[in-house]
Amino acid sequence: MxxxxxxxxxxxxxxxxxxxxxxxxxxxxxxxxxxxxxxxxxxxxxxxxxxxxxxxxxxxxxxxxxxxxxxxxxxSPTGPKQNDEKIMKMKNDLLKLLSEAIYLGITAEEIVFMVREVEAGIGGEQIDDQI
Amino acid sequence: MxxxxxxxxxxxxxxxxxxxxxxxxxxxxxxxxxxxxxxxxxxxxxxxxxxxxxxxxxxxxxxxxxxxxxxxxxxSPTGPKQNDEKIMKMKNDLLKLLSEAIYLGITAEEIVFMVREVEAGIGGEQIDDQI
DNA sequence: TAACTGTACTATCATTCGTAATACACTTAA
DNA sequence: TTAAGTGTATTACGAATGATAGTACAGTTA
Known part of the structure; x- marks a missing residue:
């Protein structure tokens, strides 16, 4: 499993x-x-x-x-607890990871494409979990 | 510092x-x-x-x-060492974090906006580091 | 009742983190 | 050359944490 x-x-x-x-x-x-x-x-x-x-x-x-x-x-049917602090932390984490990704040479277009995939719900099933 | x-x-x-x-x-x-x-x-x-x-x-x-x-x-003037494994790991981390962000209710538009900010180089200076 | 659930507690061991104290090799300026 | 600054390496120790082991209690269900 x-x-x-x-x-x-x-x-x-x-x-x-x-x-x-x-x-x-x-x-x-x-x-x-x-x-x-x-x-x-x-x-x-x-x-x-x-x-x-x-x-x-x-x-x-x-x-x-x-x-x-x-x-x-x-x-849980209602999903995780959400609060402002949690959202703020997530945005901060995102910003840091995005900065590093861009720095590594991943293009903004690639990232935007990924965002659209996840938004459409076809990102999750494709996660390569061999890391 | x-x-x-x-x-x-x-x-x-x-x-x-x-x-x-x-x-x-x-x-x-x-x-x-x-x-x-x-x-x-x-x-x-x-x-x-x-x-x-x-x-x-x-x-x-x-x-x-x-x-x-x-x-x-x-x-280092040349930046961090880059290899395929590192890029793959970064893309995987990104996908996971993006999934969670969308799940938390952050919109794709917000994320795309962040990507553009970082791409333009105006994201780093605005990082809120109080986490 | 019996067998399954979650939950709680104590004890022990291994690993890791951070510190402390040295020591050595190299560079630079006096 | 000497002294003071660099990075680097090593060993030892204490504290904290992760994981295990064993036991026990409370609730649910067939």
Missing amino acids: FELDIRSRKPIYEQLVDKMKELIINEVFIADEQLPSVRIMAKDLTINPNTIQKAYRELESQGYIYSIKGKGSFV | FELDIRSRKPIYEQLVDKMKELIINEVFIADEQLPSVRIMAKDLTINPNTIQKAYRELESQGYIYSIKGKGSFV
Whole structure:
């Protein structure tokens, strides 16, 4: 289901959070869909249940999923919590990444094309995840 | 010169690397300009010289600066090393961030406007760095 | 009741970050 | 030549974090 890099300096639970967010954003997981339980997921990925729980807790705090004791964890139908601070941070991150991309030689036209792809909803399915 | 967040989970040397890259990209530091020595920088920021050296070493390995023993560290006139893998990674990172931005409600038009700003070279000076 | 869910807590180990203290090689100016 | 400035390398230590392991409790459902 996931490809985790144990050797990466990036914590496993963070990799999990990013993967799940990506799958939710690209509607691989749809609203109110039940996610694998912490124990099942831990067994599948051969990592500790506590690590899964840490990821789920983070995803819930960000509003991407919700958990019900005794039932399970589910994709939030309302999407992530949004506030001005979050939007500001995203714009700032975007500006920095765009500056670096331009600096690396990626053209503005390429980027605009990517934006249009994502806007049309055909960007997500094409994400090459071998990084 | 810099504003570092000691409390941040992000390592100081990584914050330094990002800051320096940003300043080089936005031409606050120009080609062949000499950077503060590791000891001076360490004293200014009241952190350990080894931490500065770690950041400089990383910047040099990425091709943003070059160091000469006994003389100092300088901004690379040729820019960072570029290869296909780096470009691919950047495009992938861009795609992910763009997806998330659109998902958060930022419009494609806003993003395209940002791209044009950066392309024209008026994006860097306006970066709001209070994150 | 039994088996599944999420949640919480303590303990332990490995890794990383940052610091500290040296030491060495090189360059430059006095 | 000498002194003071550069970058670089090494070892050691403490603190923080990530991941694991084990156990326990609370709620849901067949």
